[in-house]
Amino acid sequence: MASACATSSPLVSAPSACPSKKTSAARFRRRTFSCRATGGGGGGRGNNDGFLWLPRRDVMLSGLSGVAAGLAWYPGLASGADSSSSPCTTADKVNEKILLCADTDKQKPCPLVSPAAPVDFTPEGKVTRVRQPVHLLSREYQEKYKEAVGKMKALPESNPLSFKAQAAIHQAYCDNYYKYHKSSGSTVAKDDPAFDVHYSWIFAPWHRMYIYFYERALGDLIGDKTFALPFWSWDAPAGMVVPALFKEAFANPLYDPNRNTANLNALVDLDYLSHRDAKPIDFKGPKDEKYKELVNKNLCTVYNQQVRKGPESFLGEKFCTAIDGTSGMGSLERMAHTAMHVWVGKAGAKPCDAAAGGVLSHKDNGAFNCNNDMGFLGSVGNDPLFYSHHSNVDRMWHLWSTRMGGGQGITDPDWLDASFVFYDDVKSPRKVRIKFRDVVDTRDLGYTYDPEYDRDLPWLRPKITTLVPHGKDSGGAAARSSAAPPVFPLALTKGQVVEVPAVAVPAREAGKEQLLVIDGIDFDPQANNKFDVAINLPADKALLVGPQYKEYAGSFAVVPGSGAGETRKGKVSLCITDVLYDLDAEDDSTVDVLIVPRTNAKVTINVRPTIKNRK
Known part of the structure; x- marks a missing residue:
């Protein structure tokens, strides 16, 4: 893909290169100030x-087994509650x-x-x-x-x-x-x-x-x-x-x-x-x-x-x-x-x-x-x-x-x-x-x-494009995934895309942004860990996704440290208000979420991704 942003000199005078079906002026305002404090x-x-x-530590493993035991260290998740509703208390x-x-x-x-x-x-x-x-x-x-x-x-x-x-x-x-x-x-x-x-x-x-x-x-x-x-x-x-x-x-x-x-x-x-x-x-x-x-x-x-x-x-x-x-x-x-x-x-x-x-x-x-x-x-x-x-x-x-x-x-x-x-x-x-x-x-x-x-x-002013058509040009519901929902906990494998269809999108509340939350991540802290997250992409296109595409929602990656054989627990919150807007999906009630493993590190995701409103 050729870029309009090759050197620092043309970048100074180049117009915004972030195409959208919305007006460019409105687009720039949203991209610059959306998801701010x-x-x-x-x-x-x-x-x-x-x-x-x-x-x-207020959750004990005794009496739990199987999936419930695996979720015990994620407050609220073993019972199916929203992972975001477990703030620090005691x-x-x-x-x-x-x-x-x-x-x-x-x-x-x-x-x-x-x-x-x-x-x-x-x-x-x-x-x-x-x-x-x-x-x-x-x-x-x-x-x-x-x-x-x-x-x-x-x-x-x-x-x-x-x-x-x-x-x-x-x-x-x-x-x-x-x-x-x-x-x-x-x-x-x-x-x-x-x-x-x-x-x-x-x-x-x-x-x-x-x-x-x-x-x-x-x-x-x-x-x-x-x-x-x-x-x-x-x-x-x-x-x-x-x-x-x-x-x-x-x-x-x-x-x-x-x-x-x-x-x-x-x-x-x-x-x-x-x-x-x-x-x-x-x-x-x-x-x-x-x-x-x-x-x-x-x-x-x-x-x-x-x-x-x-x-x-x-x-x-x-x-x-x-x-x-x-x-x-x-x-x-x-x-x-x-x-x-x-x-x-x-x-x-x-x-x-x-x-x-x-x-x-x-x-x-x-x-x-x-x-x-x-x-x-x-x-x-x-x-x-x-x-x-x-x-x-x-x-x-x-x-x-x-x-x-x-x-x-x-x-x-x-x-x-x-x-x-x-x-x-x-x-x-x-x-x-x-x-x-x-x-x-x-x-x-x-x-x-x-x-x-x-x-x-x-x-x-980067050049951000789409991998596939969206909105009216995409064929509507016919373009959405028909894959069966994956079963969690789920171990990731490099190169094997995980499709999570029909993730509910709550109506955006005034003054709040929409966050895609992937909680319950178990990873090896000594390894090079990385997976990308995309929205509304066919699985056969997901391996191509990256930050230069509008379908890209974010990633999870860590610098290796000590602890081979151990597991650390993680979470990632991705602000997707602009992503939904770019994909003409801001009014959709559900979206398809794709998780794209990029490394051979052992990573397990214990719970289904969710979308929430957050200030």
Whole structure:
């Protein structure tokens, strides 16, 4: 498919290329502001004391068998109730004193501790740092960036702001080293539930905190308070390749040998897990048709990630529990972010051991993982590219909040007052307690993103088409699926499309958006997991679906971590108001939902998808 969005220059002046049977003006208004947050003020603070909330395990397996036992950990589902009607209720309060990191003799990835009590974070008050795209940095700034990272790598490991210590922070919080500590003792127990900052709306603010203190440390090391962490602009054509600054191996502290060499000079694929075995496309420039097709598909991926999504779909579900409960990633985490981790990570070596650059997986009986470094949650912090990658992920949240009508997307006072502790001040490290409410506006952190670079966003005008006719031209009811409903629980198999016919669509309520919810997802957290979701497609066309087509509703994908042989429970909520509108199905009482497995990972869906209204 040739694209009208091949390079950054024609994108500046090109008209909207999202055809619809509705008027183009009405279409643009809906696509830009549909599924936005209804409030941006953060809500009332209420009576709270700065804790996260983790509900107690209140459903027991005893007395259940078969399907009912399999659904016991999904509140309300075993009885056939709507999965969305099971919010957090009974809860234990949790803060950094209850979340404990379990050291191991093999890796010791837990952040260094200090006996001194943490001080409370003080907002900076004014913007002194402007983050810029890596590919546009001046030579002087490139050398400044390398100097700062080089000095961080030269710090003794005992300094909590050393590069190894910084990498250990991500490994600990993001690869299940932290535990929700239930007993009164000072050490964690084997049955203490794992805690993870992924898979929920904690993802965006925690990573913003993390790279904020990383950025501050780099500035301290070179004596420049105006130093800002550059971002890898994979959302624009000119940035859709691993930046050259990170690829030069000689005396370059930004270089990491544990990257996938087959992808280093290729055009990035923001939908990579859908066809990971395909040959990468060389960076040949705007006249190459395959190049233009992939550029457009990448822009469509970012468009779907950023524009169609409300707070629940974009940031993720409310963080309820790490105790065998469901988690819900937002599109910010499971789309381009995940794809770029897997794209950069070194392909798994066989045999996988320390000599092959493998990372010891602490939960897998001494096994090594070779999806390193970016491709494995336990090792991503070892690659300097990770921090510029997450600077762009953070920018996506910033743009969603300020340009997409999302506001803060945060109204829960308990969520706003949740706190974590990080270190600052390289010379005299001290612990700082920072709350989520301190990071919802980048100005409170003293930085912003280059406004001139963001003046024109090419992914607001991708070319999105349909795979098949819809509405009056489709033959009406004759075009709908006649397949028998699948039986759940259902194990997914790569390449085998699952048809779920006649999913009820409730009438859209004023001020609310329509969400397609797939709850009861069991997946292997160590594997590359991905499945796409489409609406109103014949099964024989579903394997072709992707973000460049209007039938595409979204996807589920994760970055691999530790835990082979274990199962994690997940959930995905896809805002489909615009999808139904594009398919002339906004007034239909039912739609056909198709689930398209993309990887060989073991994934089971326990319950039938549902559609609901949600603010």
